Every structure is written in C-alpha cells, then in structure tokens.
Amino acid sequence: MVRHFEALLEDLRSKLLEMSGLVQSAIRESVRALEASEESDVQSVFKREGAINRLELEIDSISTNLLALEQPVASDLRFITAAGKINNNLERIGDLAVNIAERSKSLIRNPHVEIRTDIPKLADLAESMVGRALEAFVKKDANEARAVLLADDAIDSLRDSIFGGLIRQMKKNPQSVQACVDLMFAARSLERIADHATNIAEAVVFMIEGVDVRHHQAQISS
Amino acid sequence: MVRHFEALLEDLRSKLLEMSGLVQSAIRESVRALEASEESDVQSVFKREGAINRLELEIDSISTNLLALEQPVASDLRFITAAGKINNNLERIGDLAVNIAERSKSLIRNPHVEIRTDIPKLADLAESMVGRALEAFVKKDANEARAVLLADDAIDSLRDSIFGGLIRQMKKNPQSVQACVDLMFAARSLERIADHATNIAEAVVFMIEGVDVRHHQAQISS
Numbered sequence: 065m066v067r068h069f070e071a072l073l074e075d076l077r078s079k080l081l082e083m084s085g086l087v088q089s090a091i092r093e094s095v096r097a098l099e100a101s102e103e104s105d106v107q108s109v110f111k112r113e114g115a116i117n118r119l120e121l122e123i124d125s126i127s128t129n130l131l132a133l134e135q136p137v138a139s140d141l142r143f144i145t146a147a148g149k150i151n152n153n154l155e156r157i158g159d160l161a162v163n164i165a166e167r168s169k170s171l172i173r174n175p176h177v178e179i180r181t182d183i184p185k186l187a188d189l190a191e192s193m194v195g196r197a198l199e200a201f202v203k204k205d206a207n208e209a210r211a212v213l214l215a216d217d218a219i220d221s222l223r224d225s226i227f228g229g230l231i232r233q234m235k236k237n238p239q240s241v242q243a244c245v246d247l248m249f250a251a252r253s254l255e256r257i258a259d260h261a262t263n264i265a266e267a268v269v270f271m272i273e274g275v276d277v278r279h280h281q282a283q284i285s286s
Numbered sequence: 287m288v289r290h291f292e293a294l295l296e297d298l299r300s301k302l303l304e305m306s307g308l309v310q311s312a313i314r315e316s317v318r319a320l321e322a323s324e325e326s327d328v329q330s331v332f333k334r335e336g337a338i339n340r341l342e343l344e345i346d347s348i349s350t351n352l353l354a355l356e357q358p359v360a361s362d363l364r365f366i367t368a369a370g371k372i373n374n375n376l377e378r379i380g381d382l383a384v385n386i387a388e389r390s391k392s393l394i395r396n397p398h399v400e401i402r403t404d405i406p407k408l409a410d411l412a413e414s415m416v417g418r419a420l421e422a423f424v425k426k427d428a429n430e431a432r433a434v435l436l437a438d439d440a441i442d443s444l445r446d447s448i449f450g451g452l453i454r455q456m457k458k459n460p461q462s463v464q465a466c467v468d469l470m471f472a473a474r475s476l477e478r479i480a481d482h483a484t485n486i487a488e489a490v491v492f493m494i495e496g497v498d499v500r501h502h503q504a505q506i507s508s
Contacts, residue, residue, distance in 0.1 A: 117500075120500075121498055121500060121501065125498070128363075128367065131363060132363050135357035137357075141350075141353060141354050145353070152374075227467075231467060234456060234460070234463045235460040238458075238460060239457075241456045245453060245456075245467075245470070248467070249474075252474075276343055276347070278339075278342075278343060279339040279342075279343065
C-alpha cells in the first residue's frame with residue numbers, strides 16, 4: 065500500500081512537471097507569435113491546447129484517486145491539494161496563451177500600422193513569474209514563492225501604461241482600432257497569466273508552510 | 287465522529303450557499319451599475335468583495351479539515367471536491383463583478399456619448415447561467431447542470447456581435463474610445479462569468495455522476 069501511494073504521488077509530481085513544461089512553451093510561443101507575427105507559432109499554441117487539457121484531467125484524476133484510496137494526511141494532503149490548484153491554474157494559463165495566439169492571428173491577418181508598446185516587457189515579466197512560481201514548487205522554496213507575490217505591482221503599473229498608450233493611439237488613428245483592441249486583450253491575457261502565477265505561488269506557500277496567504281495583500285492595500 | 291463529520295459537511299453546504307447569495311448579489315449590482323450608472327451600486331460591489339474573499343478562505347479551510355480529519359470516501363469525497371471547485375469559481379465571479387463595477391465607475395466619471403449594445407442581454411444570460419448552475423448544485427440535478435453547458439454558444443455569438451458593434455463605434459467616433467473600451471471589458475467579464483458558471487455546472491455533474499465532462503465540448507468542436 066505504501067509503495068503504491070508513493071508511486072501515485074511520484075506520478076502526480078512528474079505529470080505536473082510535464083504540464084508545467086507544456087504551459088511554459090505555450091506562453092513562449094504565444095508571445096513570439098505576438099511579437100514576430102509568425103503564423104506557425106500560432107498553430108503550435110493551438111496544438112498544445114489539447115495535450116494540456118488532457119493532462120489537466122489526468123492530474124485531477126490521480127489527485128482524486130490519491131484522496132479516495134489512500135486517505136493521506138498532513139504534508140502529503142497539502143501536497144495533493146496544492147497540486148490540484150497548480151494544475152487548474154496551469155490549465156487556465158494554457159487557455160490564456162490560446163487567447164494571445166488568437167489575437168496574434170487577428171493581428172497577422174489585418175494589416176495595421178506599427179504600434180509600439182511595452183507588451184514585450186509585460187510578457188517577460190509574466191513569463192518569469194510563472195517560471196519562478198514553478199521553480200518554487202519544485203524546490204519547495206517558500207521564499208521564492210513569496211517573491212513572486214511581490215512582482216504583481218510591477219505588472220499592474222505596466223498594464224496601465226500600455227492601456228493608456230493604446231487608447232491614445234485609437235483616438236488619434238481610427239484605422240488602428242482593431243489592432244489596438246487585439247493588443248489590449250493580449251496585454252490583459254498576460255496580466256491574467258501573472259495572476260495565475262501568483263495563485264500558484266500562494267499554493268506553494270500553503271503546501272510548504274500550511275499557511276493560507278491568499279487575499280492578505282488585498283486586505284492590507286484596500 | 288460521524289455526527290461531527292455530518293456537522294462539518296452541513297457547515298460546508300451552508301457556507302457555500304451563503305457565498306452563492308453574496309456572489310449573485312454582486313453580479314446583479316455590478317450589472318445595475320453598468321446599466322443605470324449608479325455610483326452606489328459600484329460601492330456596494332466593492333464592499334461585498336471582502337466578505338466573499340473571507341468566505342472563500344473559510345470554505346477552503348472547512349474542506350481541508352474534512353479531508354484531513356475525516357478521510358471521506360465516495361460520494362462525500364466528490365461533494366467536498368466539487369464544493370472546493372464551486373467555491374473557487376464563485377470567488378472568481380466575485381472578482382469579475384468588481385471588474386464590471388470598476389468599468390462602470392469609469393463610464394460614470396467620463397462623460398460619453400450614448401452607446402447602445404446588447405450587453406444587458408449578455409448580462410441576463412450570464413446571470414441566469416450562474417443561477418441555474420447553483421440551483422443544479424442545490425437540487426443535485428445533473429440535467430439542469432448539463433443544460434447550463436449548452437448555453438455557452440449563445441454567449442459567444444452575443445459577445446462577437448457586441449465587440450463588432452463597439453469596434454465600429456470607435457472607428458466612427460474617436461471621442462467614444464474610452465467608453466467603448468470600458469464596455470468591451472465589461473462584456474468580456476460577463477463572458478468570463480458565464481465560463482465560471484460552466485465550470486460550476488461541470489463540477490455539479492462530477493459530484494452527482496462521478497463523470498468528468500470538462501473539455502469534451504472543446505474536443506468535439508475542435
């Protein structure tokens with residue numbers, strides 16, 4: 065029974081790492097599609113979506129089995145609970161990469177004026193938050209996870225400046241409206257990816273320390 | 287032990303209903319703020335957010351206790367798992383109501399031309415999907431839950447027509463850009479609320495039948 069339990073736990077861990085890899089590739093490709101206007105990157109994100117969705121179901125089913133058959137306690141239970149949350153957040157990040165790819169597709173198809181924004185900076189920041197949250201999970205490093213939570217303010221101010229620039233651009237040049245709307249929603253998806261990185265980091269802190277850190281920032285800042 | 291277990295389960299159920307009530311009120315108020323431009327509705331949504339966040343943590347902590355202390359099996363385990371998912375989706379719906387309220391605030395502050403859209407229709411549809419998904423949960427009605435899953439197509443086509451109209455409006459009248467962007471993001475939030483209603487309905491089907499119906503629609507249609 066113990067060996068079976070350990071094997072299932074190991075399976076959960078390795079599937080989650082596979083899922084992490086797929087999702088990080090999807091982000092990178094979607095951002096490349098947006099920045100380099102490559103249709104092949106768009107297609108590659110679309111193709112990854114099916115694999116990500118299947119893995120999500122597999123991981124959830126391993127977690128459910130672990131909970132039902134093995135009745136784990138304490139730190140194993142926290143690991144399984146955290147794995148479930150990380151899994152769902154990764155799947156959502158995969159969806160957001162698809163959204164970015166769809167906006168890239170629209171940008172590629174509709175010829176538009178060149179619009180300069182800080183979206184590449186936002187993309188770098190969001191990508192690195194996801195990477196660090198997952199590294200914190202692998203290394204069981206609560207400090208690294210907490211550092212991810214702090215990065216969220218930079219995301220918000222970058223988003224505000226990108227949105228402001230795009231709104232000015234649309235007012236100035238009505239021909240650019242569709243492209244600006246696409247870029248706006250791509251930026252919004254990147255912002256949401258960063259939010260999910262934050263959720264993952266919170267799950268990692270909970271897994272390691274058993275402390276629920278959600279909503280605390282909101283309560284302090286509001 | 288059995289009595290304690292039943293009491294915790296009942297506590298979980300009743301807290302989840304309380305959360306449902308709060309979230310449904312937040313949707314209604316945010317939509318009213320958007321349609322009737324009432325600043326008091328905006329404030330009321332902001333105030334509800336704290337209560338919703340606190341309830342989310344309480345519900346998650348009851349679930350964790352149930353899993354850790356009582357090691358439930360079969361249908362109880364499915365109920366607790368589903369409750370966790372419903373809880374997280376409700377909290378996200380609460381966040382989206384806050385987003386809509388913020389857009390309403392911006393619309394109220396920036397004088398703008400009158401823009402007619404089908405957003406009220408989208409709001410009705412999204413609200414009713416949330417209501418029906420929660421009713422399916424209360425009544426343990428898998429058919430009602432499956433009906434919610436089918437409503438999603440109507441949401442998508444309504445969103446497309448709203449977005450098309452707003453883009454035309456922005457091209458025609460640069461003065462309306464900010465208001466149109468606000469309306470666009472409000473529509474996007476309503477669409478996401480409908481997505482979360484779908485997630486809740488999927489969790490309800492899983493709870494009743496033990497069948498995971500996520501991603502199946504996507505696989506058929508892709």
